[in-house]
Amino acid sequence: MSVFSKLNHIFHPESVAIVGASEEVGSMGAMFLKPFLTQGFKGSVYLVHRNKTEVMGMKCYPSLRDIPGEIDYVIIAISASNTPELMKECVEKKVKVCTFFTAGFSESGTEEGIALENEILEIACANGVRIVGPNSMGIYSPATGLYLSSGLSSRSGSLGIICQSGGNAIYLSRVSEMRGAAVSKAVSYGNACDISESDLLEYFAEDAETKVIIAYIEGVKDGKRFYSALKKAAGVKPVIILKGGKTEIGAKTAASHTGALSGSANAWTAMIRQAGAIQADTLDELIDMAVAFTHIPPLRQRRVSIMGVGGGVSVLAADSLLNANLLLPPLPDEVKEKLQQKINNPGYIYTNPIDTLDLFKGMDEVRNTVEALSEWDEIDILIPHMAYDIMGIDPEIWIDSGLTKSIVNVLVDCIKKTDKPMAIVLHYVALAKTYQAFSEELRICCEAGIAVFLSMDAAGKALDKFIEYYENIG
Amino acid sequence: MSVFSKLNHIFHPESVAIVGASEEVGSMGAMFLKPFLTQGFKGSVYLVHRNKTEVMGMKCYPSLRDIPGEIDYVIIAISASNTPELMKECVEKKVKVCTFFTAGFSESGTEEGIALENEILEIACANGVRIVGPNSMGIYSPATGLYLSSGLSSRSGSLGIICQSGGNAIYLSRVSEMRGAAVSKAVSYGNACDISESDLLEYFAEDAETKVIIAYIEGVKDGKRFYSALKKAAGVKPVIILKGGKTEIGAKTAASHTGALSGSANAWTAMIRQAGAIQADTLDELIDMAVAFTHIPPLRQRRVSIMGVGGGVSVLAADSLLNANLLLPPLPDEVKEKLQQKINNPGYIYTNPIDTLDLFKGMDEVRNTVEALSEWDEIDILIPHMAYDIMGIDPEIWIDSGLTKSIVNVLVDCIKKTDKPMAIVLHYVALAKTYQAFSEELRICCEAGIAVFLSMDAAGKALDKFIEYYENIG
Incomplete structure (x- = not known):
């Protein structure tokens, strides 16, 4: 037996x-x-x-x-x-x-x-x-x-x-x-x-x-x-x-x-x-x-694209992923041009990581960015991230306006429509005001079957070992 | 100028x-x-x-x-x-x-x-x-x-x-x-x-x-x-x-x-x-x-005592602090005897880390433990910790009963009465139910001027560099 x-x-x-x-x-x-x-x-x-x-x-x-x-x-x-x-x-x-x-x-x-x-x-x-x-x-x-x-x-x-x-x-x-x-x-x-x-x-x-x-x-x-x-x-x-x-x-x-x-x-x-x-x-x-392992399909290469709000956050995100042996290929001209045609936002930075400066410009900008990056063949996984507590406006304002929730809903919708593997980083915060939004948006992502990590460091460490596993089993 | x-x-x-x-x-x-x-x-x-x-x-x-x-x-x-x-x-x-x-x-x-x-x-x-x-x-x-x-x-x-x-x-x-x-x-x-x-x-x-x-x-x-x-x-x-x-x-x-x-x-x-x-x-x-640096007095030695609930948590706490070059001296017989005289709890483990098994036995046990450890001269800092989400009972029960809040209030009171340097670890959790207690108890500690860390890993890393600073300036 x-x-x-x-x-x-x-x-x-x-x-x-x-x-x-x-x-x-x-x-x-x-x-x-x-x-x-x-x-x-x-x-x-x-x-x-x-x-x-x-x-x-x-x-x-x-x-x-x-x-x-x-x-x-x-x-x-x-x-x-x-x-x-x-x-x-x-x-x-x-x-x-x-x-x-x-x-x-x-x-x-x-x-x-x-x-x-x-x-x-x-x-x-x-x-x-x-x-x-x-x-x-x-x-x-x-x-x-x-x-x-x-x-x-x-x-x-x-x-x-x-x-x-x-x-x-x-x-x-x-x-x-x-x-x-x-x-x-x-x-x-x-x-x-x-x-x-x-x-x-x-x-x-x-x-x-x-x-x-x-x-x-x-x-x-x-x-x-x-x-x-x-x-x-x-x-x-x-x-x-x-x-x-x-x-x-x-x-x-x-x-x-x-x-x-x-x-x-x-x-x-x-x-x-x-x-x-x-x-x-x-x-x-x-x-x-x-x-x-529950939510991401097998990956055998390490090329990542990042999009989110915040210059300093983007710098540290790049450091986190590179320290975890992941790769951030430069944005190719054709993807950059595609984005530039659709997005008119003077602070938007067309590199990898993409700093969308402020997502307050509207949900179309989020959707256009994800769509353009989804079509970028040389990328194995796309990681949009949301850093709640770096935002300049009062958390109460964006919680009440449902701003980050709208962004997360657009991300979830885009992820469902594409074959490009994705994970979301919801930078975990400790403030009671922002925890409320974090917690609700985490639930939305999890119910949609999306891998969420609570920091770029955590995402990097997990993806490093995750991809290594598939590299080893060939 | x-x-x-x-x-x-x-x-x-x-x-x-x-x-x-x-x-x-x-x-x-x-x-x-x-x-x-x-x-x-x-x-x-x-x-x-x-x-x-x-x-x-x-x-x-x-x-x-x-x-x-x-x-x-x-x-x-x-x-x-x-x-x-x-x-x-x-x-x-x-x-x-x-x-x-x-x-x-x-x-x-x-x-x-x-x-x-x-x-x-x-x-x-x-x-x-x-x-x-x-x-x-x-x-x-x-x-x-x-x-x-x-x-x-x-x-x-x-x-x-x-x-x-x-x-x-x-x-x-x-x-x-x-x-x-x-x-x-x-x-x-x-x-x-x-x-x-x-x-x-x-x-x-x-x-x-x-x-x-x-x-x-x-x-x-x-x-x-x-x-x-x-x-x-x-x-x-x-x-x-x-x-x-x-x-x-x-x-x-x-x-x-x-x-x-x-x-x-x-x-x-x-x-x-x-x-x-x-x-x-x-x-x-x-x-x-x-x-x-805001809350802990200068430390020039690395001897730590830990107390908290949970066997597995205690094992990982010891690993975290030792990996951060801190020391966990064994509990001396006189401290052990002092604790044994006062505490009658079959699951209480008289080592360093002290596993108090369950603090549900009452606030006197918390107070007696902190007092005995405060008098232990060979220790430079005492770290009580609270791991919210390892508890077997439903978070709603202990939130409603104010259990962890009572524990934190006793810890804060003890810390005020002793010269022994202390820091508290409130193991940070993501569940909405437990976040409520965590957040309120963090506030109580911070208002009392106590250093709080959100994991034993974080406490270890911070204390390692903190003590190294004072070692270097002599």
Whole structure:
């Protein structure tokens, strides 16, 4: 039986029990129970609590044994010392998979914790129960209605997330969805006592719903198997890896977080490259890569054209892309002439980057520029950009007038009408006034299936690695 | 006469004329006139327009000559070809300084543009009128009530901004103020035909209102004078420089933006270092450095303690700071014991970084942790961090419950009560729901005079250069 068929059923339970549920703010009730009740899980949901009879208006059973129906999936949030007893109940109820939010196992470094982890693993293995964790947030599978936490989207996409850390899994899931790269399945796998990063790589490699895989990994127990799983997965779809604990103290922190043995940073870099996977340096770079691979067609050359408002912004945009090994070919005479015929704006600068000076001159200017650049054959990708906070007028004026929104709508319309690959940079800003416009316009772009990056630096880094991937696979 | 006394009066005009004002969205009227009318300029404001009699309810004079009173400062936004005639009017009216928003001079690369720039400069120089620009946004001096554009704060601070690009000047001014490093004076100096980056460095070096200088420079005309001005300024206060146009295409773009000759990137790096100034790589790093120098006392050692929620976040935080050459000493037994006595939270991890697991356990835990770490002598700076989007519970729940706001209020209170240097990292997020909390809590910290960084990477990079500065000056 392939890993895929061994694991696939755990993503499709028909009934769920939450053990240790409560309803305080920040509690399991709010975190795990709420999405089951509100976000469309089609099966049965049961609560188990030794001392409670009701949580959030739902009946609580004193033990799994007392639940009348079958239980496929159990989320466990009781103290570690009580988990061996619970595992026996899981075996009795023929549970398919348990996810352990509970910590206090091998990552604690104590003999007791290590022994407990071995004990639950032994019971599970001997009886066909699979474990995610312990010390994990579990499984997010929006199509099924499984959630790592509340506040996650119920929209299903094609991004597979393998994440040793629960918090980072939530961050990656939330932010990638917001950036238009919705999740197929995400797994926060914690201490990896049973289901490991290698199992998950093999699973996601075969999972037809998953087109792109991103992973945050602190350490692996079986390096040889991991390399083989990574190579196999990277052979069929893009896999991007962020290694946590690359420094000495980071590694020590990882050990106390998930009990992971980190390995040397250089060895990881070499292994990832050799396996045909891609290395990311930050969580946000993982998301940038997910966005690139979700929305941009394969590129094998590095020629970029930039258009936007602002001289200084254009200078820095050019620096960012060139530093990222991209090319900015000079604007050919025929494109320049085409633009000059259509655009009468004394500040417009006919170079690459094009500085349109001010887009306030009208939407025709935006459309004419994009159309002319779309027909420029020697360019592989066009990047229009919008730098909200360099504009001289008060943000309130352009938010109220809908100016930047009109520009973004024209860009989206143009992108839909052309075959030229495009990405948009919406320079991310921190001001409350401009955030409002940024956020709304990001949503418009993402809903149209356009790759958006939040700075030219981020776009450059992502495109460099994105194109390198296609250069390597030829 | 020192450069300071030569230039100081241009920041303190008693009367302003705006030439070429109009009232369309994105126009000069909205951009330059509005702040004069609404944000507290105490002197007289006059409008000049050849064909209009009124803009935004204000009388328009057909020429400067027709204005009854004196004019100290003129903002020019008419087409380049009309500026020599206007300069003659400025001479007649004994104007002290003109800022030229108008472009189409030497940066155009045309003979006509170069000749025009020489012509206006000649008229100005011969008659004691100073020019900022052309092709610039001019002067921002909130204490006087001068603005580069509308939408800028009227709060005055101690950050001097020297910026060749108008858009970048606006960005730096807006965002640094929002980050708690308000501006003393900012100058967008464009083509630098008269007042140059070197003049401004010499001015800001002597300006008592200015404690920290940041600069965005595309190129300098007199390298020797610049080096001398930079060295002099860096000898008396921190100066941080971002060089735009470091790459070949970036330099070409700079040439068409402000006519600047960029020079080699390596030469710039060497010169900045040798002058005792600091090099930044991005606009946001300029702002991070401004924040560090505005709020953190001098540090000469690199020992940091981190506290916050989240295992994966802690691992990456350690990696970020170690990659930035900072040190994370292990938690000494006496601090660990002190914490263990006070804190009973099974997930709390007593290492450095401290993972408080969940701060939902209560505000006493936050206070106890900060207090114990403040007394740890071998640490030079403490960095509490808040990662909004790793939290398992729905952002709406903790926003409504005011949870993170309570935490930030406790942190701010603790910071006020201790001598231990601190900075806070509010991990910046893009989700609309969490942005609301982030933005409000950033404001609380900034109003309390606390350095806030938006990621641990950004904090690490800024602190590395910040401490290096104090290591070098001994």
